[in-house]
Amino acid sequence: MQVSPPTKPIAPQTESELMQRAGQIAGLNLAQLAHLAGVAVPEKLDRDKGWTGQLLEWHLGATAGSKPVPDFEHIGIELKTIPVDRTGTPLETTYVCVAPLTGIAGQTWQQCPVRVKLNRVLWVPILAERGITIAERIVGYPILWSPTKAQDQALQQDWEELMDMIALGQVSQITAKTGQYLQIRPKAANSRVRTQGIGSSGQQIQTLPRGFYLKKAFTLDILRQAMAG
Template sequence: TGRIATGKGAIGTVVEESWFGYKPNSNPAPDFEEAGVELKVTPYRQTPRGIQAKERLVCDMLNYDEEYYKTFETSAFWVKCACMLLMSYEHRDGVPKVDFTIDKAVLFQFPDEDLEVIRNDWKILMDKIKAGQAHLISEGDTMYLAACPKGRNSQDTRSQPFSPIPAMKRAYSLKSSYMTQILRRYIFGDEPCEKIIKDPAALRTTSFEDWFSAKVRPYVGMSRTELKARLGVETNAKNLNELLVAAMLGVKGHLSNTEEFQKAGIQLKTIAIEPNGSIKESMSFPVMNFCAMMNETWEESALYDLLAPTKFLFIIFQKSKDGECYFQRVKFWNIPAEDLEEV
């Protein structure tokens, strides 16, 4: 494996050739210890919308008692997965596994802009452990790097350092939405999506969500008419509110199509509040719950039971009596994991 460390370009070819035509499952997994390369095999699907990762990529077990005092650089995740040899194959329904062949093998290292997000994700996980909330961790907490369940069942738990409550066994994993982006961009070389954050260094001192909020803050309280003039938006499309926020960030296309939203799988919802405080647009959830959420008391609301742990971005406009619409705020939100004992 000495050669692995040197000839970067050749590795893919060498490994690809030696692996091509073999069953993904039947070979012992080599660990290129000396070169610091982790071998990962990951399936994808061809869908009408392009290549899609079939599963999240599980990296390494998350030991709550051992990880929290480390730095990102010494964490089990980074030590093992800083550099991965990603081998992918197409999964086709109904085709026996034996017939799947590895069609791509790429030595993958995280791009800087992704790394800043992942670093933040890692910190979010560690902060939860330090707060004695390892049992409340959910995949919705983070953007790219998540802690996915990894046990026989939810009763398969392990200890955590700052709480006597046992927490579900979990492993570091890269979300499937993020894997899809990796496959499309770095493995198959599709055109990249538009990025919201052009300068990776911007996230060194702040989180994506805080950066986003700060970027949008100067426009709070402005009317749609004023925003359209100021931002050069000329449409009256139904999704005007979304387009306005996109313009605030300097995004030309749809917010939901940007790299960050795609990779993190963030759901975008615009909300228009009527002059009387009610919400007109029909949503998947009852209106009353939105009102509760607006008052910041949503933590006790019944929404807990209803929503999957997905991250949301709410774009909130307030209508006034004269028919004008004012930008009020944006809010990132996701459901923290339920404490099972409360159910």
């Protein structure tokens, strides 16, 4: 007898409904969530970096897929999983979105994809320190967050600095240390992938695709504020 695959939950209609769902899976491990979703747990995440996030998207009813809009488009909330150690310290930077390297004239902070994605975020910590297998990683309690005025201003300052460097043909001079909380790093399957960028004389060049990432210091502040509150 063939068993039909589990039905994906429908999209939540309110913030409280989303938080209720996220709270219900807190404390479960990834093997339990994978079993409920009818999928296998990968042995490594080298080629499946987004697997954990996709698994939670399935359980929580996210609808956006790969579209450049918040994961829960109807209620304007982005989902971000964040691997942490037992002290609640983030283990890695957090990917936000692709960094545009051409056609950037006229872009403003308020309308840019980074700001849209970070306007309202559901953070889900995952206990994922070294020594814990992927299957045994545990889902933490969810945090619903919007940037404070100070956080928004700090991110805007970083974004404007980074975008100015791209516009001036200085993309190759951007390092992971550029920016206080927001950084740009190469994001490609391998070093052979290329995209168009702006050269130092305004000419088109071929360069590695880049992505915006939140530094660990920023996400640590978010987690600490949530625990303190």
